[in-house]
């Protein structure tokens with residue numbers, strides 16, 4: 001996971017401001033209580049210029065996340081969609097990661113937000129392979145976390161809420177201390193939920209499996225993307241509860257996320273799954289074709305930045 005690389009502008013509360021000026025007071029509510037929601041989106045260089053992948057779906061999820069926290073973002077889905085497209089254009093980045101965030105700002109301090117304004121910002125910066133280039137080609141080593149996934153009756157996982165990420169942070173730190181690249185969190189009942197920042201898939205006897213949303217996972221847009229195009233490629237995809245034994249005995253395993261794209265898993269808890277298998281490799285390459293605009297069947301998922309940047 002790379003250092004944050006400064007770019008020229010950040011969109012903040014309706015204006016483009018210099019990177020260094022996009023600051024807030026230490027008294028903001030969101031900092032004290034994690035009362036915010038965010039998104040992670042990727043923009044890719046395509047033959048027709050830079051396009052943001054499934055931007056509208058991500059901004060809609062941001063609004064839904066806020067609604068679950070009873071927070072009203074003062075900008076519409078269309079406002080934030082347009083601001084994201086302009087921001088990537090203004091920063092002249094051929095490809096990058098886009099991070100919208102909305103949180104309770106400065107006003108009262110105390111658990112229930114009163115008339116705190118909701119601050120809204122969008123940043124973008126270059127972000128390479130989430131789990132490293134080697135992870136993309138050889139697969140990563142993951143560990144089942146001793147921290148369980150926060151159940152959805154504690155905080156709704158359908159909300160990509162800032163505070164929820166303490167659960168992910170503890171899990172991935174524990175995994176890293178043990179020498180692993182990523183953590184898989186289980187539900188309280190012991191079923192596979194998701195990783196600190198990705199959804200999980202396994203392949204067994206040619207069938208693709210992924211855990212149901214009821215396990216308290218983020219409703220991953222990459223998960224949804226992969227499920228849709230995998231079916232169109234002729235694969236059978238089943239949504240089922242999975243146990244850790246299912247993972248250890250899987251023919252293949254991989255994880256999906258905006259940042260991680262399709263990353264193969266080579267080991268779980270030192271059980272060897274192996275080099276990335278044929279299904280994983282086929283899905284990884286189909287995904288990269290789609291996001292980079294090489295597969296016209298999914299062209300409606302690409303939203304082009306303004307002003308359009310033609311490839312030199």
Ligand code: PPE
Nearest residue numbers: 040196197198199218220221222257258259
């Ligand atoms: N589960 C979690 C917990 C999660 O954070 C993500 C995204 C996913 C599943 C996959 O969701 P989607 O991106 O819609 O397919 N994690 C973001 C990275 C978090 C980070 O800041 O690091 C991401 O991939 O952008």
